[in-house]
Amino acid sequence: MLKVCNVSAGYRKGRPILEDVSLEVEKGEFYALLGPNGSGKTTFIKAILDSKHLYMSGNVEIAGKSAHQYNTEELARMTAVLSQEHAVSLDFTVEQIVLLGRYPYQGKGLFNTYKKEDYAIVDECLEKTNCLPFKHKYFQDLSGGEKQRVLLAKALAQSPRLLFLDEPTNHLDIKHSIELLNLLKELQLKNGLTIVAILHDLNLASLYADRLALLKDGKKIAEGEANLLLDESLLKSVYGVELVSSLHPVMGKPQISFIPEYVKN
Numbered sequence: 629m630l631k632v633c634n635v636s637a638g639y640r641k642g643r644p645i646l647e648d649v650s651l652e653v654e655k656g657e658f659y660a661l662l663g664p665n666g667s668g669k670t671t672f673i674k675a676i677l678d679s680k681h682l683y684m685s686g687n688v689e690i691a692g693k694s695a696h697q698y699n700t701e702e703l704a705r706m707t708a709v710l711s712q713e714h715a716v717s718l719d720f721t722v723e724q725i726v727l728l729g730r731y732p733y734q735g736k737g738l739f740n741t742y743k744k745e746d747y748a749i750v751d752e753c754l755e756k757t758n759c760l761p762f763k764h765k766y767f768q769d770l771s772g773g774e775k776q777r778v779l780l781a782k783a784l785a786q787s788p789r790l791l792f793l794d795e796p797t798n799h800l801d802i803k804h805s806i807e808l809l810n811l812l813k814e815l816q817l818k819n820g821l822t823i824v825a826i827l828h829d830l831n832l833a834s835l836y837a838d839r840l841a842l843l844k845d846g847k848k849i850a851e852g853e854a855n856l857l858l859d860e861s862l863l864k865s866v867y868g869v870e871l872v873s874s875l876h877p878v879m880g881k882p883q884i885s886f887i888p889e890y891v892k893n
């Protein structure tokens with residue numbers, strides 16, 4: 629579904645932030661991108677979906693076709709992104725924002741308007757993300773976590789086959805983080821949605837992703853299943869901190885914790 633070949637990208641000429649990154653994500657896979665702050669994770673998503681402001685080399689294929697061959701509407705029907713930046717017009721209601729997710733499905737004609745089906749999809753996405761209770765509220769009046777869920781509903785309303793998420797659990801409390809990841813997993817398993825998620829929480833990545841990749845200083849350091857990747861010495865070399873790995877009591881997947889400094893002394 630996604631093939632990234634030897635991609636280098638940066639914001640200034642001759643200063644790459646990403647260096648020679650290659651990876652492939654299978655259809656219906658949940659792939660997590662991990663790495664320290666500033667390692668290039670967000671730049672990676674931009675290099676795939678929005679490279680016009682980047683100095684970039686290498687190739688990106690989405691569903692077997694070069695990313696450059698998609699026009700804006702085609703790309704927005706194939707992929708959606710939940711980004712960290714909430715660049716949304718302030719005086720829109722929740723419903724209006726989620727309806728924007730249906731825009732790529734409207735024709736170019738002057739009299740094209742949203743159809744009954746679009747409104748039904750919007751309601752379905754609002755329900756899935758637990759946003760129905762504030763459907764008529766203004767986006768600007770919501771909490772950070774509620775805004776995050778509305779923007780996920782908008783991304784889902786695009787009915788994408790490939791969904792990118794940049795720290796989707798940012799702003800969410802533990803209940804809503806778990807609910808969001810459960811929903812993503814359900815969409816992956818039932819609908820075959822392909823998911824590429826930047827996650828800072830190694831434990832959630834371990835429990836939900838099929839494969840993980842570690843980025844450091846713009847390079848892909850390692851890739852694989854959680855049992856292979858969440859290794860204490862590898863994590864120390866990437867994050868520069870001592871971490872302790874143990875197994876989840878039910879899932880048998882690695883869970884990462886640490887010993888606070890004051891206990892060690």
Ligand SMILES: Nc1ncnc2c1ncn2[C@@H]1O[C@H](COP(=O)(O)OP(=O)(O)OP(=O)(O)O)[C@@H](O)[C@H]1O
Pocket residue numbers: 639645663664665666667668669670671672
């Ligand atoms: N628009 C920009 N112009 C110039 N440099 C940028 C821009 N956006 C990001 N950078 C730089 O690129 C590097 C990688 O940033 P990026 O946001 O991709 O990292 P990240 O891994 O997503 O970080 P975080 O985990 O903190 O969100 C950083 O050094 C950052 O300062």
